[in-house]
Amino acid sequence: MFAPTGYSSLPLPRALNNREPQAPTTTGLRWRQAGLLLALLLGVAFVGRAQDIVAAGGTLSPAATTVTAGTNSGTLILQGFYGTILRYQADTGQGFVDVGGPGRSYTFSDLLTTTRFRAVVQTTNLVVVASSIAVVTVVPPDGATGPANKLKPSRQVSLAPALAVKFSPLATQDPSASTLLVGLEYRPSSRIGLEASYGQQFTALRITTLGLLADRYDYHYQKFKLELRRYLPARAKNPHQETYFSVQAFFTPERYTRYGNNYYRNAAYYTYDRNFVSKDISGIDLKIGSVWHVGSNWLLEGGLGLGGRFVVTQYDMLNEHRATNFTAKQVSPFNQIEEPGNKASIDVELVFKVGYVFPFRKQESAQ
Known part of the structure; x- marks a missing residue:
């Protein structure tokens, strides 16, 4: 028997001749789906966090x-x-x-x-x-x-907060307590100021003592001042000028020794060989003043204070006795010591200061 023309009698491969159905593989598909899902979740979380950060500022x-x-x-x-x-x-x-x-x-x-x-x-x-x-x-x-x-922009904008160093030239001319007085004013806000001043005795620039320091030996004194200020809003026509009201407390201890002078007590004069005088001056003033800002950091200040002072005078005498036959010099009011005891009086203060401002400008770019 002959095979038909055009057909091969060779046997076909088993894989082609008898193909068996194969089960589909799902492991690779599952990994790809899991990766896509994870990338989607991470993207949503990142976008959501970025949006939260942007919106967090409100x-x-x-x-x-x-x-x-x-x-x-x-x-x-x-x-x-x-x-x-x-x-x-x-x-x-x-x-x-x-x-x-x-x-x-x-x-x-x-x-x-x-x-x-x-x-x-x-x-x-x-x-x-x-x-x-x-x-x-x-x-x-x-x-x-x-x-x-x-x-012009007000200088008060740059004074929140700021620190100013001040010098008081008039304090060097105090006839009884010439002082090199330096102060620091801190302004936590543009409308509030807190100033502390300290001075040591300084006679190099004092013009005259007016006789108030006659026969005072080993003269030592200091000045302490503490002031709380309230600044008024700067005016539109003059934004570099500020007006303030303040309350000031002060304390000045004085110590010195005198020899062979006199004092008046109980309608009689007394004299002594040596007298150590201890005098403490304290008080409170109400002040009004103005500050002029010159340039970017310098300032000038002027003002007037009025209040009361309380003086406590004590002394320790050696060989005290009642005196007679006074000469004109001996009965001079400048030659006598202060009357011992406590005494209250009016206090007047004339203010003139020169200062330099250090603004604490925090240039921040919040992120």
Whole structure:
């Protein structure tokens, strides 16, 4: 029997001749699906975290406010933040500086130039971020539209906080206690100031003693002053001048020795061989003054204080006895010691100071 023409009689391979059905492999597919799912979850988490960080700073509202230069005020409220409010910052064109502590709101006042505000927030992940920016536009007092470009920015903006070193030239001319008096004023805010002054005796520049220091030996004294100030808002017409009211406490201990002089007591004169005098002067003054900012850091200050002083005088005498036959020199009021005991009197202080300001400007860019 012959095979038909065109057909091969060779046997086919077993794999082709008798193909068996194969089960599909799922291991590779499952790994690919798991990888895609993990990448998707990581992407969503990353985007969500980025959005949380961006949104954590919240929104400071109102976003735009317009006020008139000079006497003005307003409140900015932070909403939609996640975390803890650290502080508030302001920018008048020279970078953001700290102007307020933590709180859901910040109140501004007496702005003289357009200012941007923002809050600084720390998230639960300890990331420091900034809120949206709120802009307070300041217009001239005449009500014209647009920013008050002709107004000079107030120096009070840069004095929160700041430290000023001051010198009092008039203290060197005190006829009874010429002093080289130096003070430090710290301003935690633009409206509050705390000043402490200290002086040691200094006679190199004293013009005259007016006879008040006659026959005083081993004369030693110091001056201590502590002052709390409240500054008024700077005026739009003169933003570099500040007016303040303050209360000041002072203390001046004096120690000296006198020989062979006299004092008056119980309608009689007494004399002695040696007398050690201890006198403590303390008191309180109410003051009013002005500060003029010269240039970027220098200042001049003038003012007037009025109050009361309390003087405690004690002495230790050697060979005290009643005196007779006084000469004109002996009965001179400048030659007698202060009457022992306690005495109250009015205190007047004339203020003139020269100072240099060190502003603590914190240029921060919250991230």
